[in-house]
Amino acid sequence: MNTATPSSVPTDLSPGHVTVTPSILYFGTPVVLLSTENENGSFNLAPMSSAWALGHVIVLGLGAEGQTAHNLRSRRDLVVNLPGPAQWPAVERLAPLTGRTPVPASKRGSFRFEPDKFAAAGLRPQPSERVRPPRVAECPMQLEARVAQARPDSSGDFLIVEARVLRVHADPRIVVSGSQHIDPAAWSPLIYNFRHYYGLGPELGHSFRSRTA
Numbered sequence: 247m248n249t250a251t252p253s254s255v256p257t258d259l260s261p262g263h264v265t266v267t268p269s270i271l272y273f274g275t276p277v278v279l280l281s282t283e284n285e286n287g288s289f290n291l292a293p294m295s296s297a298w299a300l301g302h303v304i305v306l307g308l309g310a311e312g313q314t315a316h317n318l319r320s321r322r323d324l325v326v327n328l329p330g331p332a333q334w335p336a337v338e339r340l341a342p343l344t345g346r347t348p349v350p351a352s353k354r355g356s357f358r359f360e361p362d363k364f365a366a367a368g369l370r371p372q373p374s375e376r377v378r379p380p381r382v383a384e385c386p387m388q389l390e391a392r393v394a395q396a397r398p399d400s401s402g403d404f405l406i407v408e409a410r411v412l413r414v415h416a417d418p419r420i421v422v423s424g425s426q427h428i429d430p431a432a433w434s435p436l437i438y439n440f441r442h443y444y445g446l447g448p449e450l451g452h453s454f455r456s457r458t459a
């Protein structure tokens with residue numbers, strides 16, 4: 247087991263770097279759970295972490311063969327649900343599942359088809375207000391959104407989706423009282439760090455643009 251803690255990694259006086267060839271480059275991004283609508287009107291739920299915000303557009307990188315990519319090519323509504331660190335076991339229950347049948351060749355052997363991923367994960371669907379797929383009740387932040395653009399990436403293996411956020415729902419405990427701001431001291435994303443789950447450590451400081459300092 248690797249017992250190194252982040253604080254034990256020297257950031258000064260490094261002896262240099264080595265060249266490595268990691269199998270993946272998941273350098274630590276928040277986990278989101280995407281709810282989308284299947285062709286038969288049921289709903290799919292999938293964990294992903296290649297997600298980031300450009301203003302009120304969320305950019306998503308999705309495996310082209312998955313059910314989520316399949317759904318978003320034809321049905322543009324989705325919910326970007328943000329779990330907190332406590333929800334990592336539910337996220338990991340979803341990890342070996344796909345809503346796609348037959349299971350794509352690249353996933354055969356390690357993934358299985360599951361038509362009801364909410365039940366499989368032990369998560370509760372909560373009706374959305376602006377889109378058809380439900381929210382995940384347990385997630386402290388939920389972004390109802392609609393695809394504005396979806397295109398293949400340069401390799402053809404992924405679908406790059408731009409989704410415009412239509413409504414933001416937040417657990418009141420993560421909102422600065424009497425304001426429209428998410429409280430960074432109360433909210434913590436679940437971070438996917440080289441296929442391991444982490445929460446945030448203590449605050450180090452804040453940007454000069456912060457409105458919650």
Ligand SMILES: Cc1cc2nc3c(=O)[nH]c(=O)nc-3n(C[C@H](O)[C@H](O)[C@H](O)COP(=O)(O)O)c2cc1C
Binds near residue numbers: 277309315338438
């Ligand atoms: C924490 C976590 C993060 C993931 N990140 C991504 C991602 O960013 N993009 C992606 O396409 N798949 C990602 N996956 C894999 C998908 O969840 C997996 O391919 C799943 O089968 C997709 O489900 P679907 O076929 O029902 O859409 C991630 C899985 C986990 C557990």
